[in-house]
Amino acid sequence: MSYTIDQLTVGQSSSFSKTVTETDVYMFAGVSGDFNPAHVNSEFAAKTPFKQRIAHGMLSASFVSTEIGTDLPGPGTIYLEQKMKFTNPVYIGDTITAKIEVKELIKEKNRAVLTTTCTKQDGTVVLVGEAVVMPPR
Numbered sequence: 711m712s713y714t715i716d717q718l719t720v721g722q723s724s725s726f727s728k729t730v731t732e733t734d735v736y737m738f739a740g741v742s743g744d745f746n747p748a749h750v751n752s753e754f755a756a757k758t759p760f761k762q763r764i765a766h767g768m769l770s771a772s773f774v775s776t777e778i779g780t781d782l783p784g785p786g787t788i789y790l791e792q793k794m795k796f797t798n799p800v801y802i803g804d805t806i807t808a809k810i811e812v813k814e815l816i817k818e819k820n821r822a823v824l825t826t827t828c829t830k831q832d833g834t835v836v837l838v839g840e841a842v843v844m845p846p847r
Contacts, residue, residue, distance in 0.1 A: 712784035712846045715820050723811040724782040726773055730765045732802050738769045765800040770837050773808035774826045778843055782810045783822060786846030794826065794839030805831040813840065820844055 713722075728734075739745050747754035748764055755763040771794060778787055800806060807829050814823035822845055828837035 712786050713782065714847060715815060715817050715822065715845050718783060718812050718815055718822055718845060720812050720815060722782065723809060724777060725807050725809040726777040726781065727805055727807040728773055729805040730769065730800055730802055734769065735763070735765050735802060738766050738772075742766065742768065744768075760799050760801075762801060765802065765804070767796040767800075767837070770796075770800050770806050770808070770828045771839075773806055773828060774810065774837070774839070774841065777808045777810045778824070778841065782812075782824075783843060783845035788844040789841065790821070790844055791842040792826070792839060793841075794837055796837055798830070798834050798836045800830070800836050806836065807831075808837075810841075820847065 735749055739750055744766055748758055749766055752763055778789060809827045811825045812822055813825045822843050824841045824843060826839040826841050829835050
């Protein structure tokens with residue numbers, strides 16, 4: 711199901727959760743071409759401030775895209791803009807929840823402004839941002 715601009719309400723929210731696996735990190739590296747050793751090399755990562763491999767920040771950001779395109783507003787939504795800040799690392803085994811909340815509706819332009827947040831299983835925020843989307847008609 712999709713929500714049109716007239717079916718959305720300020721404060722409406724939804725979320726998507728996924729546990730990040732080793733396979734996810736390697737597949738994301740392959741798809742994106744981002745083979746930064748902080749993501750794929752344990753020996754290198756052990757020497758970083760994180761002391762272990764971290765997942766790509768954009769992997770967590772992709773969970774925001776998943777929620778926008780499949781649930782709120784849903785299929786047919788056009789993603790126009792995303793501002794984001796990565797606030798904490800994501801490690802293999804972390805469960806990330808991407809939450810979308812309708813912040814503002816611009817009905818005359820068929821635009822919705824969404825607050826986007828990703829958190830770990832313990833509530834630690836790993837991404838904060840804001841998206842602008844065009845809901846389906």
